[in-house]
Structures are given as C-alpha cells and as structure tokens.
Amino acid sequence: MKSYLKKAMCLLLSAAVLASASVPAFADSSEVTKDENVYILLHSDGSVKSQTVSDWLHCDSGLAGVTDPTTLSDVVNLKSDEAPAVENGALMWNTEDTDVYYQGKTEQTPPVTVSIRYELDGKEMPAEEMLGQAGHVKITLSLVNHEKHPQEIGGTVRNVFTPFITMVAADLPREHFWNVNIPHGSVQTDSQNQMACAVALPGMQETFDGLLTGKMSSLKDYFLDEIVVEADTDSFVMPSILLAAATSMEELEKQVDFPDLDGTLRELKSGTAQLDDGARQLAEATETLRGKMNEFAAQYNTFDAGVDAAYAGSKEVKGGAQQLSEGAQNLTTGLAALKNGAAQLDAGTNALKSQLDQSLLPGLTAAGALQQKLNEEMQNAQQALNGVPETSDLQAAVGAVTQALNGAAADAGAAAQNAVTGAASNAAGSVKEQCKAAVQAAMDADGTLTPEQQTAILAALDSVGYDASQDAAAANGAVQQAVGAQAQTVQQVLAPLAGLDTTALKGSFGTVSTDAATLLTMMNEMTGKLYNEQDNSATLYGGAVQLKEGADQLLGGMEQIGAGADALAAGAAKLDGGAASLQSGLEQLSSSSKVVKDAIAQFQSGSSQLAGGASTLQSGMSEFRSKTDSAAGQLDAAQLDQISQIAQALEEQANAYTSYTGAAENVRASVKFVMKVEGPEQTGTQQEQSSGQSVQDTTFWDRVKNLFQ
Template sequence: MNNKKISTTSVILLTASMIASNTVIGFADELKKDETVYSILKSNGDVDENIVSTWIKGDSKLGEIKDKSELSNIKNLNGDEKPAIDGDNITWNVGEDDLYYRGESNKTLPIDVNIKYELDGKKVNPEDIQGKSGKIKMIISLKNNELRSVNVDGKDRDIYVPFMTATEVIIPRDNFKDINVNSGKVLDDGKNSDITFVSLPGFKESLELDEDLINMMNLKDTLIIEGETTNFKNPDIFIVATPNNLDLDEVNEDTKLSDLKNSLKELKEGGVDLLSGAKQLADGNSELSKNYANFDKGVKTLDNGAGTLNSGIKQLSDGTSQLTTGANDLSSGLNQLNSSQGEFQSGVSTYTSSVGQLYNAYGGINTGIQSAYQGSTKLMEGINSGASGLDSLLASTNQIDDVASKINLIIETVNAIQVPKDQQGLKDSLLQKGREISGGLNQIAEGQREGISQLKGGMGELAAGASTLNQGLAQLNSGSVTFYDNFGKLNGSSNTLNDGSKKLKDATGTIYDGSQTLSSGVGSLGKGVDALTKGGSTLKAGTSELSRNSNKIVDGTNELSKGSKELYDGTKKLKEDGLDKLYDEGNKTIGELDGAVEVKDKMVEISKAYNNYGGISEGMEGNVKFVMKTQDNNTDNENDDKGKVSENSKEDSSVVKGWFKKLFNK
C-alpha cells in the first residue's frame, strides 16, 4: 500500500491514530489483539486486495500462544518465529511481549465503497477520461454490510454494527477548480483541495429515523463532489472505519427524551409570540424605510447644491488667484516699462538725429551713382563706334590681297617674256623681287586680318561688359533714387517717432499708477475669496458626510425591512412547518425517539462483539479498524509498513465523540 500520500496532518492519519489509541485495557496476563485491515480499492470502489496487519500484545513474554486466523500468506514482521498452522488454528512461540504479523484475505469488508464518475453529465469510467476537461462529478457512497437482528422491547428489529467512517479526498488544484461538496469540509492549502467527510453508514436505518430528523442531523452516507476539471487525474481517496470509537455507552437512561418533548411544547407556544413580534417588527421597519427614503432625497439635493456651490467657489478662487498674479505682473511690468521709457526716448532722439545725418550723406552717394550711369552710357557708345572702325579696317586687307594678286600676274607675264641670256640674271632677279613683294603683301594681309579679328573679338567682349555695366548702373541708379526717396520718408517718420515716444512715456507713468491701485484691490478680493473657499469646502465636506451616512442608513433600513420580512416569513414557516408539526402528540418523529436509548444499548453490544476481521481466539480481547485507499499506479506498495501505527500519534477524539453524543443528549 502506498503511504507516501498520507501526511501526518491529514484527517485519515488523525482518525487512524485516534482509533489505534482505543485499544482495550485488560487485566494482567490478558492478550490483546489489534487488527488493521488495509484495502486497496479499484477506481470504482471494488476491493482489489486486502492485507491485514495484526498486533498481539501481552503484559509479559508471550511464549506459546494459541491464535485463530483465516488469513493466508501469514508472515512474521518483527521476528524470525514461524507459526504452526492447522486450518484456522495458529500456534506461535514468541520470546517477546508482542507480535506483529501480516496476512491476506478476500473476505467481504464490513463497509462497501461505491465510487462513480460523471463528466459533463454523462457516466464515465475514470480510466477513459484521463487528461480530459469539463464538469466533473464524483459520487462516493458507503454501505454497511454488518446487519444484525435484535429484540428491542419485545420487538425484532434489524440494526447495523455502528461503524464510524472518515473519508478524505485529495484533489490537486492544478487539475481541478471550483470544488463544491454536499457535505463535509473542504480545506485548501493552495496546492490541494482536501475534502473530509465523516459518516455513520446504517445508523439512521438502525434508529429508523424520520427523514426530517435525518436531514436535521445531517446523517449522509454519500459524498458528492462537483467541480471543473482542466486535466482529469484520479484523486487520492482514503477511508477509515472503526466500530469502537463512538462511546455509545455514555448515552443511558439519564438521557431524558421526555425533556425534549416538553421543550418542544414550550417552543411551539413561544413560536406564537415570536410570530406576532416578527410581524410588528416587519411592519415598523417597512414604514421606517419609506419615510427615511424621502429624507434621503432631501439630503442628496442638499449635497448636490453644496457641490455646485463649492465648484463655483473653486472657479472663482482659481480666477482670483490668476487675477492677482496678473495684476502683480502688470504692475511690475509697467514699473519696469516706466523706468525704461527715459532710456527709450533718449534712444529714439539719437536714432532720429542719426537718420537725418545718413539721409544727407546719401544725397551725395545718389548724385555719384547718377554721374557713373551717364559716363557708362557714353563709354558704351564709344566702344560701339570703335567696333565699326575695325570692320572698315578689316575690309582694307582685301585691297592688299588685290595688289598681291596683280603683282603675281606681272610676275607671270615677265616670266613668259624671252630675254637674252645676258639679261636672264636681271629677269630672274626681278622675278625674285616680285615674288618676295607678293609674298610679303600676303603675310601683311593675313597678319592684319588676324590681329584685327582678335581686336574685334576683344572689342565685342568690352562692348558686352560695357552694356552689362550700363544696365547695372541703370538699375542701381533707379534703386538709389527710390531708396533716397524712402530714406527721406524714414527721416520724416523718425521725427514723428520721437514725438510719440515722449507721449508714451507720459501715458506709461499714468498706467503704472493705476496698476498699483488695481493690485491693492485684487489682494483684498483674494482674501475674501480664500475665506469663502474654506467655508464652501467645510460645507461640502459636511453634506458629503451626511449623504454617505444617509446612504448607509437607507441601505440599513432597506436591509432591516427586508430582513424583518424574511424573519417574519421564516418565523411563520418555522412555526407552521416546523414547530407545529414537530410537536404533535401523534407525531411519528417524537414517537421514534422514545426507543432510541434501547436501540443504542443493542448497538453497543454488537459494536463490542465486532472485535476482529481475520479471526480471534477465545479469551483474547480484540480491536479492529479498516483503512482503505484507491489504487495509485505511479507508486510502489510499501507493505512492510502496514502493521505499524505509531504510538506517539495519539490525538484527542473528543470532538467526534461529542458530536455523536449530541445526537442523543439534545
């Protein structure tokens, strides 16, 4: 069996420890047999395996002891001694004062466990929905198998051996959320939801209780767990059962059920007065709620008006603050302006004088520009005339070419004339001279043409430059005339500016005197507005507090009216459906309680008689408890620990005992 999941703080070990501490105390030399039945359950609650751990203890060395056991595969857990087995008779020879052994059994358990699962409203096998998501429902039902027939006051009745069961279901928060249960408690540590459920299977059937009493006592045998699974995984389910932990024998004849009847009668009579008072209370609270609602409307109107007034005062305060700041800034600025007006007026006078001097000086510049423009015009005309002369000079080179051509013609003619040999030298000399003259003339004409062409090109550039200069001087002359005229206007305006600056200085002084008066008046206004702001804030705070408290009172009166009506309705229902029916001389519920103590005595008897599971020898005192757990396929069984329950883990069981006793003693 897997013990790793069972923490020392869990209700299962608490209950198991509580049961273990209930070992019967006997006299010297008596043997006590304590059995713990460990059952591994399938996912539907069916038993897969039963392993029984047995502890036999004496007050001294055990020696040879006779035991009875229906277990198989018996194994000594704390020694080397081996038993002699003859059917269900077992003989041990033990040198210690206690003996631990374990065995296996397929005998039916006293408590049947039935576990069902539903996913999204459909019945499912948990193996088929591993890892799935949806709305999950788990139903764990417990059924008592130990029915006994007893005689109570001369009547045969069927009652069950009283087993108290404690169920714990550990659900991991990573896989489930929004857990709800029909009974029991849910504890959440942030990692797991730990559900604990205590029940008494067969108890209500043994007492044959009315359904109303069953519901009143919350005697449920079925635990229903509902929630949302995001990645389904089988939860760990533990169940502990014991027949020896109820202290039923403390409920005896001194428990006066007749007192319960008398109390119910008085309660019924008091219910009439309670109902009348609840009605008066409901009517009065309803009237209070209506009247106070009208008062609350007036409070809301007052608070809204105070809010509007306070908002206006705040705007006035903000405006006054800005006005004060502006008046002070204006006065300070005018003071500075007034102080600087003298310097400004002096600067304007200096500026006016300088403008006059510049205007007069520029008159000479304007005259010079006009003269330069006129000279440029004449220069351009001269350059254009020189260019015309160059064209005539260039034409004269053509005449030189004509002279050279005529000389060449003469040379050809002379060359054709036949002369005597003694004159041939003269002829050649003349021809040579003629050729030199002709060649010289050609060179002169060519050089003259080239020079004149270059001179003509330079004259063209000069004429273009002269034309550009003339155009620029024309524009400069025109701009200078306009500038000179505007300069004259500026000179006149500076005189007007000088006169205006004198008047501005006088006006600034007058405005500054007025700003000082304004600043003083605004300061007085600010003080008054500050006082008004404080008063408005106090008023608004008071009305807001009144409104908030009024809301609470309205809510309170409404809740009081609603609650008093619900109280009246509940009181009426309690009287008519509860007290009147509960106290009825012929009421079956009251009659059923009459035999409860007698049935209890029989339950005590059969509870003490159920002292073993695997068998017990005559003369031994026995005690048995059952521990059941669903399978965990991810861990290994730890069978060697099944028979050992720590003696140091004993806990007080008074809470459970007290709860059970209250079922009878109320």
C-alpha cells in the first residue's frame, strides 16, 4: 500500500506540477496533443472556491489552423501575447509555434468533489473555531464521484463510475501535531512536516456492490470513498490539504487485477490443488528423507568409528613400522657381524679340515701301527708266559737244583754253577722284562689298580729277575770262590725263585691281557669314529668335511641374506614413512569425519525439522485449498461474468474521459485534477499561536500550494 501511495503521488502530483516543463515525444509529427491540468481551490469545508485550467497544446508541424474546443472563459496565453480567435466555442491558434500554453476559468462541477468535516475531541465544529485549540483532531474527507454511467451488467442496469484514482495528502507541521494516523494510508515525515497520504477510488464500492464477497471482499480496502486523518495538537492550525485525481486504468489494473477474474480464479484453484498435491508429496519425501538420514547417520557413525579404529591402528602400524625399521637396521648390523663370524667359521672349518688331513690321518695311521705292535707284543708275552712253569714245578726244580748243587763235585760245581747261573739269568731277565712291559701296559689300560697295587706288582717283578751283568758277575765270583760257598750262593740264587708265585703272575697277566683286548677294541671303535676309509658319513673327519661344506654354504647364504637384509631395511624405512603418511592422513580423515558427523547431525536435525515443516505445510495447504475452493465457490460464474463486464466498462470509461473542458476528436488528450483546501483566515491571536509557519523555508510542497495563488 505504501509503494502504491508513493507511486500515485509521484504520477499525479509530479505530472500536475511539472507538466509545463515536459515535452513528450510523439510518433506522428502532425498529431496534436492536449495536456490539461485543473487546479481547484477549495474552502475549508471542501466546497469549490475557484477553478483554474492550464492547457498545453503541442504539434510537431506547428499549430496553425488547429481548432481547440473549450468551455473556458478568460483565456490567457501564458507564453506570448498572441490571442486565439474564438469561433463556435472553439479556440483557433494561428501560429507556427509547436507549443501553446494557456489557462482560463470554469465553473463546471469537477468529476470528483470532496466535503470535509472537522472534529475536536469528538465534537464536530467548523475549522475556524478549532484554530488555536488543543485536543484530539479528526478530519474526515468524503469523496463523491460524479461520473456515473448506467450500464447493463448481467442483464440488469448498474451504475458504473468512471474510475478516478484520487490521492489525498495532508501536511501537519510537527510543531503543532503528533500521533498522526491515517487508516489505509501512510505517514511520511521530515524535520518539519508530517505528510499523511492515502489513495481512494470513489464510486467503486457502488460499482461493485454485492459482487465482492468472500475473499474478494478485501478489494474493498482499495475502493475508499472516505479518508480520515487523526492527530493530537496543542494548538490547532489549519493543515495544508491537497487532493489529486486522474483516470488511469493501467494503474488500476496493477492494484486490483480486474481482467479475467474468472480465468484467474480457475488458475488459482488449479494451482492450489497442484500445490496441495506437491505439499503432500513433499511431506512424504521429507519423511522418507528423515528415515534415510537416520539410517545414513547410523551407518556413518559406524564408518566414523571405523575411521577412529583405523587411526588408532595406524598409530600401532606406525609404531610397528618404526620398530621394524629399527629391527631391520639392527638385523643389518647383526648380519654384518654374523657374516664376519661365518667367514671366520669358514676359515676355521678349512683350517680344521687341513689340520685333520695333516695330523689326524697320520696319527690314526701311527695308532693303527701301535695297535698292531701292541697286539703282537701281547701275543709274544702270552707265549713267553706260557713257557713259565707253574709254581709247584718251579719249587720242585729249585729243590732238585739244590740237591744237585749240594751233591756235585767241587770241580764240576763251578762249571755247572756257571751254566745254571747263566741260564737262570737269561731266562729270568727275559721274562722279567717282557712281563713288566705287559703288566705295565695292562695296568695303564685297565685303570682299576691303585698306585700301591701297581707298585707292589712291579716290586715283585723286580725281585724276580736279575740284571744279566750282575748275575754273570755273581756267578763268576761264586765259581771263583771256594766251593764251600757254592751252597750259599746257590741258596741265594734259588731262594727268590722258590718264593715266586707264577700262578698269580699268570692270573694278573690274564687280567692285563683282557684289559688290553678291551683297550684295543675301544681304540678300534674310537678310530672308527674318527675316520673310516670306507664311509666317513658318521665319523669326526666326515663331520669336519660336512662342517666345512656347511660353512661354505652359510657364507654364501649370508651374502644373499645380507642383500635381503639391506632390501628389508630399505623397505622398512619406506614402510615407516608410509605408515607416518597413513597416520597423518587418517588423522586428517578422522578430524574431517568428525566435522562431517556434526554436519550430518545438523542435517539430520534439519531433515526432521523439514519433515515437520512439510507436514505443517501440507496441513496448511489442505486448509488453504479448502478455503480457496470455498472462496471460488462463493463467486459463481454469474458473479465472475459481471465483474469481468464491469472491468471492461471501467476501462472504456477511463479511456473516454480525456478532457475536462473539451478536446477535438483527433486530438490525443489527457487531464489531471489538483485540489487545494484553503484554510480559514486566522485572527491576530491565532496568527501569533501559529507564527512558526510563516518563517518556514520554501519547500516543494509550498511550491505546489503556490500554484493556486
């Protein structure tokens, strides 16, 4: 409504005030146009005091011979001294000028008149009696449209009034008025003035009487016949009141949209039904959206939890990758040391093999020879021992020898003694040495005899035999001694033999022989474990060979393992870097996921609100559709047809009303009315009370008012 007021005020007042300064462009240079502005001065009660009409004729080819019908009197040319000729109620302008401006007087009744009523605190009184008084002011302007034309509408005659858009403006100085109010209008203020404006269409209520029902009744707000201005004052002064009116169906159509109401309502009803269906579909879709959003939110929560788990896992992967990288470095270092050890092991096995070849095999050969010799010596000792008589035989022999010695002759004694002594010495020495060697070897191999036992056995052996040289010397000495000493000498020689226990000696030798056999067997087994010329797979020598071969393979494998360890270290370093990137990326993903999760929660909440709003919209649209159908139903086809006929009649009448004082048929004319209410004359006291107005600066509004002076 405010924009319409401003538009109407601009169209009507500005056109009226600035008409003389505007030069429109026309397509036809021979076309004559007439722009008419009617200035009406009103008394404070709205009655007409005077009317001045200002006309502007224009023709691009000049106005010579142009006939201008008019009802004006006292016509005056405003721009030159040339006066028109008057013929049969028409003005003849014999001029080559393209523009003529003139004005005159008329006493015709304007198409729109106004009566003004004043009230102070609810009491009606003339304006002059209110001057200087305080209280609540109410000014009522009642408009009357005199352009009434009976028209047959819907089979009956109806008064159709030519539409005059009428703007009312009242200037109430801020110095004297406050709480200014104008229903169905607008109040514009500046530092000094308060302009109360409203637009009316007088006569339209009667024109559409009985047709504007239901929702169409709101159009009555535009069809005003009465404008009311209210305010409070501490000293009433007469407001400056202006009215402007003109016919403009174009502006009227923009505001009330008369044409094709029937079709418009049908479209409205159809569109409302479609909108209602769309609202229902929207409600269903938003409900589905809300459900899907809940499912999506639940699934995204699972995804977000998975991202968090992956992020946590990436930390473990990062830690593991770092440990792996460090371990790979340590492995590389350890493998380098192991490689050195393998090289040393290979060198050691080579040395061991060489040492075995150089020492073990010759030693085994020597041991074999020694075993053979020992075996032979044992056999020899056994043969020698087999030749030793038994103890009883030896004792008997000793006795026989003793008896023989005792009975021998002195001269044969010495020779016999020498023979016996030599034989005994040789036999005893040989047996002694052989037995001592065998017994000693047996004792060493057996290892079960104590040192005391070994000493006793050797002592016994030492006491049995004689050194050959000593026996020879003793025998030689004994032969050379007196025969008398022969018995003693023989006794001394044979006494140890008599005490010799050959049975024990043979038993000890048997034990030694058994132990020696066991020793030989063990040596055979031992040498067999050390070296076997036929099969070394299970011998020390074979193991050394295998160890050497394994060391060679280990060294070669260590070369490959070292290369693999280097590659592993490089891969572990890359894995460590990739794990760091993975952790960083998952950290960003986790952070972003939280933002998305929050956004989903907001969107989920919004979808719920949207679903609720869609449901509310659906309910509201259903109600609106019901009311729209009801409103459309209230306007039946007959009503719509009558409204359309009236709208057409209004347009025709508005286009026909082009001049107030007359215009030729071939002239394109237009007319506007501007009315100013002249206030009552003030007394001296009243003038003093309102003296503030006399010193105000000249404003646009003042210039408009000066048009009437």
